[in-house]
Amino acid sequence: MANDLFNSFMTGPDETGRFGKFGGRFVSETLMPLILSLEDEYEKAKTDDSFWAEMNDLWTNYVGRPSPMYFAERLTAHLGGAQIYMKRDELNHTGAHKINNVLGQIILARRMGKTRIIAETGAGQHGVATATVCAKFGLKCVVYMGAHDVERQAPNVFRMRLLGAEVIPVTSGRGTLKDAMNDALRDWVTNVRDTFYCIGTVAGPHPYPAMVRDFQAIIGKEAKAQLEEQIGRLPDTLIAAIGGGSNAMGLFFPFLDDKEVEIIGVEAGGKGVNAKMEHCASLTGGRPGVLHGNRTYLLQDDDGQILEGFSISAGLDYPGIGPEHAWLHEIGRAKYVAITDAEALEAFQLCCEQEGIIPALEPSHALAHVMKIAPDLPKDHVICMNMCGRGDKDIFTVAKALGFEMNTGA
Structure with a gap:
């Protein structure tokens, strides 16, 4: 049976992706087709028994x-x-918990024919999880990380590189998670054809907040x-x-x-x-x-x-x-x-x-x-x-x- 998390809870977003007055989809015209394509793919996956069978197998035997x-x-x-x-x-x-969500997003990316995965990371746990799953599936992985975080999270930077990811230090702003997310979004706009943006938290444009939460x-x-x-x-x-x-x-x-x-x-x-x-x-x-x-x-x-x-x-x-x-x-x-x-x-x-x-x-x-x-x-x-x-x-x-x-x- 398809996953049953979607049947009864009070908090699902409306058709605009809003939780009350919060949420929504504030993105450039370039990104809108990708966002809509991702939303469509996820809506199909939510009721697809084969999707959840793969997720449950990996949650159990890999995670x-x-x-x-x-x-x-x-x-x-x-x-x-x-x-x-x-x-x-x-x-x-x-x-950490990050791999719960990364698995779901990268399975969706593969279904959409994407071969390059980008991510942002602060503490490095989302970056490590993304690099890990990309290594498992043989996908190119690029992780944006604030330069300040690269310094204070050196063990995770080394892990990502061991796993084959390219880690790009971000020097703008204070060199932390916000700045890494800014650069990841710029990359996504530039490389729309083959790239999937794997967001690490319940933020970003709809459907990311609801999708990450569901995973x-x-x-x-x-x-x-x-x-x-x-x-x-x-x-x-x-x-x-x-x-x-x-x-x-x-x-x-x-x-x-x-x-x-x-x-x-x-x-x-x-x-x-x-x-x-x-x-x-x-x-x-x-x-x-x-x-x-x-x-x-x-x-x-x-x-x-x-x-x-x-x-x-x-x-x-x-x-x-x-x-x-x-x-x-x-x-x-x-x-x-x-x-x-x-x-x-x-x-x-x-x-x-x-x-x-x-x-x-x-x-x-x-x-x-x-x-x-x-x-x-x-x-x-x-x-x-x-x-x-x-x-x-x-x-x-x-x-x-x-x-x-x-x-x-x-």
Whole structure:
């Protein structure tokens, strides 16, 4: 049977690709035929049993799904209060949730006859996942990555190159994810015939936000079944970190109609949500605008110019957020908070010490909010957070932040 994620949820976009007043399709005339072709191909795939059979086979035998649902017993005891469960998507092949979505997009690209795949990446996990799947299928892969991120995510840059990808450092702006996405879009406009743009998050022009969400919803679908099996009911609270928001939307989506489940998204608070915009908390400190083909909340000045955000986490260092998150924020279905770099670093260390799990800096933000609220909740309250990435990519960044000098010489 075709995948059943599309049958009942309240949050699908309308025919213009909008989630309320957010989303949409703000692209050049050159790109519009490609966007419409992709939308048509995806609409066919959604009800195609052979498409989902291939996806499910690869999710199981290549990615290693389902990822475990882990009860963090020592962390729960340490914090007191609520029971803490972790959806272990960092155990996926390539070490993060990104490959869930990349597989779907590249299968679509092959169906469309595309032979060249381009992608943008911040922390490098989407780039690694894209390079991995391109290597599997023998496709040319080009990854745009901000020069600043190339420096702070060197292990992932090396992985991408090992996998055969061309990694192009982007020096415009502050050299982060926003700038990489800008250059990827320019490439796509220039190379429309053979190129497929594999977007890494629930942003961009329609159908990308809905399509990426649908592929990532395997996270929440599994989590729902696993918690029903392990504790006999749904969780009380879901928590996930948000840059563009794909791992969070993947966890949240299958629970949106379950009104008794509280949903909390955690943005990157950087040095604190302040007038200097030394953060990447678009919903906490931004306002609606248009960027990268969709309308959503953005960090911008009074004239509408996009501002450079800041976060210790390369994967959360984006001055916008997926349009569905903006919509969920406005209708009140989800709550969004900000966590600072210092709080995320504290959570990173605590997770290592208490659970023997080295988290990426992205889910460390989610865990930091868990640390804030768990002690004051009843002992039968269940929190499920998404451990969306592993931390080996971040050890140099964390070591530097903690003042630990690492000698990498021979």
